[in-house]
Amino acid sequence: MxxxxxxxxxxxxxxxxxxxxxxxxxxxxxxxxxxxxxxxxxxxxxxxxxxxxxxxxxxxVIFADHESLLEHVAEFLASDSADPWASVCEAAGLVFDFFRRNRDLSMRRYRVVQHVPALRDRELVTGFRYERLFVDYLRSAVPREPVLEVVGFAAAVTACHNYLLRSMIKGDEDATAEALSQALLDVRRTYGVASGSKTSTPESKSVLVVAFPPGTSAEEISRKIHEQLG
Amino acid sequence: MxxxxxxxxxxxxxxxxxxxxxxxxxxxxxxxxxxxxxxxxxxxxxxxxxxxxxxxxxxxVIFADHESLLEHVAEFLASDSADPWASVCEAAGLVFDFFRRNRDLSMRRYRVVQHVPALRDRELVTGFRYERLFVDYLRSAVPREPVLEVVGFAAAVTACHNYLLRSMIKGDEDATAEALSQALLDVRRTYGVASGSKTSTPESKSVLVVAFPPGTSAEEISRKIHEQLG
The missing domain is CATH 1.10.10.60 (Homeodomain-like)
Structure with a gap:
């Protein structure tokens, strides 16, 4: 045969x-x-x-599709990117889309896994492999960034993705691909690496942050900044 | 006997x-x-x-001390806190201190665990239990915060802690309790929840962010700000 x-x-x-x-x-x-x-x-x-x-x-066998998906994500990250932080978020989006397309299968697996502690552990370990892939990728793509910033960012992206993935699989109608995109954009903003912040103004700008009571006049603010800079 | x-x-x-x-x-x-x-x-x-x-x-048996430590961390978090975000970071500090005090044991365990894949997986799962404890604690301590902010923050704290813990166990002299405190303060600043940001100055200040080319004179900067504000 x-x-x-x-x-x-x-x-x-x-x-x-x-x-x-x-x-x-x-x-x-x-x-x-x-x-x-x-x-x-x-x-x-x-x-x-x-x-x-x-x-x-x-x-x-129960997590065999993750093996293929991890390879796919690694290939995706291996291609050139102008914005590695955004690429990590897109990579997380690929994972989400895969399980959304196979939602019935994901839901059936979810129900099996919940009842077998060894499988729950195995699922956590599998999830951690994506996080490690993101860390390794960022450490080579943005080598000047402090390692703990990369580690924290990758962990936050993975955790937010996993939270929304679980919600989607459990049937939460609000856990959409768009919700994930928004959540991961929020993580990039939190880390100051969304387009328009760190990424697009790398060495060409200095940044000054000034806190002042509401109602302060423009003259007063200008004067204080001048004092500080001078 | x-x-x-x-x-x-x-x-x-x-x-x-x-x-x-x-x-x-x-x-x-x-x-x-x-x-x-x-x-x-x-x-x-x-x-x-x-x-x-x-x-x-x-x-x-090889991770039995984690069981006790998880209970200890849960007890610590159960006491009242004026700053739940800081409490999570202190809790991570307790874990780090425990393993630093028992560094010889931790190092021996590290060497054993590296050679047995099932133990490496088990260690990851154990680490994840701290993260879940942090998420559960924050969701009840700061219930109005968006859940994904809590999830991302707890993941970043846990990941930075784990990174420095592993470095300390492997003998990195720079991976000290102070380095951890600083790293976790950085995570709180990143999330805007360090004392002095979200927590202590919620509505009393406005903030102005100005980007300008390096070498711009104080006069020029003041003038531009004045223009924008006016």
């Missing part, structure tokens, strides 16, 4: 997603513990041996 | 830390796989049964 005959033209990433979908369907129908590797292989139309060439375990 | 006779006056938290220390010593001397639960129990002066009353597995 040709094991891939039923999947003409699929690449390895699509193949992994196909097996993952079948596995998640079986887990949600029959329970995670009760489902065997043999049943998953049969449902996916592959042999047990082919299954184990691609996956080490049942636990492995 | 009285199992606790060699540990007079210790409370359950100290007892767990004691067993964890002995386990980590054995893991680092003999390897993680080669060390048995029996050897850990013997080194800690407890029976196998007592061991399994406290821990489910070898994997459990």
């Amino acid at each position: 040709s094991e891939r005959a039923d999947l003409p033209g699929t690449d390895p990433a699509q193949f992994r997603v196909h097996v993952a979908s079948q596995a998640i369907r079986l887990f949600s129908e029959n329970g995670y513990e009760a489902t065997t590797v043999e049943q998953i292989a049969a449902a996916a139309g592959v042999s047990r041996r082919t299954f184990f060439r691609q996956f080490r375990s049942k636990e492995d | 009285s199992e606790r006779a060699d540990l007079p006056g210790t409370d359950p938290a100290q007892f767990r830390v004691h067993v964890a220390s002995q386990a980590i010593r054995l893991f680092s001397e003999n390897g993680y796989e080669a060390t048995t639960v029996e050897q850990i129990a013997a080194a800690a002066g407890v029976s196998r049964r007592t061991f399994f009353r406290q821990f489910r597995s070898k994997e459990d």
Whole structure:
């Protein structure tokens, strides 16, 4: 039997997603513990041996689409970018879009994962791999930025993304791609790296910030600034 | 044999830390796989049964001090605070101080964990429990703040803490408690929640931000501001 005959033209990433979908369907129908590797292989139309060439375990298969997605995100980040901070946010958007397009599958997985502590842990670890990818990318793309700023930014982007992703999967109608874009723009503004702030005025400008009581006259403000600068 | 006779006056938290220390010593001397639960129990002066009353597995014991520490952090956050954002940073400081005081143990554990992927994953999951504690605390302490701001802030604090904690454990002399305080103050400033920003001067000041080329004279700057304000 040709094991891939039923999947003409699929690449390895699509193949992994196909097996993952079948596995998640079986887990949600029959329970995670009760489902065997043999049943998953049969449902996916592959042999047990082919299954184990691609996956080490049942636990492995349930997040198999993340492997492909992580590669996709890494490729996306590897292309040139005029604004690395925005690229990280776009990369997070790609992840969100993928799971929104596969929302039924994501929801079924969510329900399976909630009941198996080992899978919940595995999901957290998987999420952390995106964060590490973002940190590694930014450290090479904006090497002069303080490392802790990069670390904090990547963590904030990942956490906001994960929060909205979970909300979307649980059926929150407000957790849209647009809401994510806005949330990640807010993170960039918070860190002073939105277009129009740090990014577009790198070395060509100095910036002066002045705080004063409301109602202060323009003359008074000018005079105080002059004093400080002089 | 009285199992606790060699540990007079210790409370359950100290007892767990004691067993964890002995386990980590054995893991680092003999390897993680080669060390048995029996050897850990013997080194800690407890029976196998007592061991399994406290821990489910070898994997459990290596991070046992985190359990106590998480409880300690939760208690700390449960007390009243005039500045919840600062309290979260202080809580992260408590964690850092604990591992700095036990740096030898932390370093031995670090070396063991690096070689066992399952333990590395477990450590990530443990770290995430602090982040979730911070999110839950802030959502109840500052309920009017947008949830994504809280989520991003807690993630940034946790990530910066973890980065400096790892640096400290690996022997970086610059990764001090003071460096952590400064880094977390920077996170609060980034989010506009440091004392002196959002917290203490909410409506009493207006702020003017002016960008200008370096070398611009004070007169020129004053004139431009005057123009804009007028």
